[in-house]
Amino acid sequence: MELANRVKTLTPSSTLAITAKAKSLKEEGHDVIGLGAGEPDFNTPLYIIEAAKDAMENGMTKYTPSGGIVGLREAICAKFKSDNNLDYTSDQIIVTTGAKHALYTLFQVLINPGDEVIVPAPYWVSYPEQIKLAGGNPVIVKASEENSFKLTPEQLEAVITTKTKAIIINSPSNPTGMMYDEEELNALGKICIKHNIIIISDEIYEKLIYTDDKHLSIAQLSDQLKEQTIVINGLSKSHAMTGWRIGYAAGDKTIIKAMTNLASHSTSNPTSIAQFAALAAYESAEDPITEMKRAFKQRLTMLYELIVDIPGITCEKPKGAFYLFPNVEEAVKNNGFDSVDAWVTALLEEEKVALVPGSGFGSNGNVRLSYATSIGSLTEAAKRIKRFVINHQ
Template sequence: MELANRVQTLTPSSTLAITAKAKELKQAGHDVIGLGAGEPDFNTPEYILEAASKAMYDGFTKYTPAGGTPGLKQSIANKMEKDHELRYDLDQIIVTTGAKHALYTLFQVLLNKDDEVIIPAPYWVSYPEQVKLAEGKPVFVNAKEENEFKITPEQLENAITDKTKAVILNSPSNPTGVMYEKEELEALGKICLKHHIFIVSDEIYEKLIYTGTEHFSIAQLSEELKEQTIIINGVSKSHSMTGWRIGYAVGNKQIIKAMTNLASHSTSNPTSISQIAAEAAYNGGNSEIEAMRKAFSERLEKLYQWLTEIPGIKCVKPKGAFYLFPNVKEAVQKNGFDSVDDWVTALLEEEKVALVPGSGFGASDNVRLSYAISLDQLEEASVRIKRFVENHQ
């Protein structure tokens, strides 16, 4: 059977084989430590659970407007004004089935065939695939490790053609955890204004920052940049609500209207109960969220220290999210492996530690480690990785 061309262009996830092998080992009774998690290991805060439970018993179990409930949209608008001094009308907001769905829907309404989207590498694995599904063309710009995995204005300028429609900025970043500073965003923003290209600002990790600074959105810089920026966000990471599947897009009214029309013919609406839960998340307190952030901060400091003490491993210290993205090229070469992917596979087989190879993120010399597991497990994983490296010297 011949499938549609659009799905035949998709690149299989490089993480699938390692994930499948880790599950196989676990089922066989092995003590596998998985460092691939892309979600917080904390439960959703109690006040959010209570709001969802009440909604169910109150009968809030029916269809909602395709673009989200007015109550949740208002909470999002209030949040944008409080956090970023950005004012949006409700028709500039769409609530989606997770932030991934917001991105997918955005590219579907924004891109025509062969429109180009600039994607800094390393990148989140779904960006290029979603662009391709919209018949667009991903254009990768290599964000150098010596520049903390951030693209420069010159790199952006050189990547722009007459087919460029948008650039994706993800800050803090998955997989690197790095952040763009205000001055860096200003320089990139000037180029986007000059060439009239849209900015897709993925800010899903904005609440998980460990540098003592506040997150800054490129849309805050000017009204002109605000109009050209579509902000993508959600409650998955900030409130440990990955399974609730609530994300959103905020921006240009025309684009949001088109996204809402498309959503009405695809998902109908995000889950009614989850929308009540997300509204409670934004209207509630932040003590549980701050506790989670502090726990991640402590884990980052420890894991960074343990990893960078291992010969052949170097790492740009992240400022946000919950990932480390160390360069293991030297360790791989000294250990006698042909590639990072082979090294990762052997590490799993011998020491039962599952990492995600960087090849899936556009950085073949690196690996991604999530510190969304307990400190004890992180320490044990570091011991095993060090032992593996030393045993193969």
């Protein structure tokens, strides 16, 4: 049976093989430590769970408007004003089935065949694939480790063509944990204004920052940048609600309306119960993030020191999210492997530690380690990685 051409362009996730192998080893009874998790290891706060129960008991189990219930969209507007000093109205907001689906829907309404979207690398694995599904061409621009994995204005200017439609900015970043500061965002923003490029600002990790640096949305910098920016966010990371699948986009009314119309023919609406849970999350005075941030910061400090102590591994210390993205090229070479992917596979087979190879993020010399797991597991994982590296020298 012949498949549609659009899916033939998709690149299989580089994490699938390692994930399948880790699962197989676990099923065989091996003590596998997985550091691939892209979600907090905390349960959703109880007050949010109770709000979902109340919603079900009170009959909030029917269809909702495709763009999300009015109350939640208004609560998101209030969140933007409080956290980011950004003024949006509810018709500039769409609630989606997770931030990933906000991105997917946005690309579908923005991109025509042949349009180019600039994607700084390292990047989150789904960006290029979603662009390709919309008929666009992802233009990958390698950001150097020496510049903390951040795109420079010179790099941006060099790749802009008459086909450039948009650029993705992800800060704090998955997989690197880096953040752009105000000066850097301003420099990139001026170029985007000059060439009339739409900015897609993925801010899903904005609450998970472990330094004195403050999250800054590029949409905050000027009215013109706000007009050209679509902000993507959600509650998955900030409120430990990954499985609830509530994300959102904010920006130009015409774009948001088009996204809402598309959603009406795809998902119909985000799950009603999850929307009322999200409404409680944003309206409550309870603080869901402090405990998570304290734990993640402690783990980051501990794991970072253990990883950079391993021969042949270097690492830029991240400021946000919950990942390390160390460079392991020297260790791989010293250990006699042809690639990082082969090294990662051997590490899993011999020491039962599952990492995500950087190839899936557009950076072949790195690996991604999630510290969204216990201190004990992280300590043991670092011990095993070091033993593996030393034994293969």
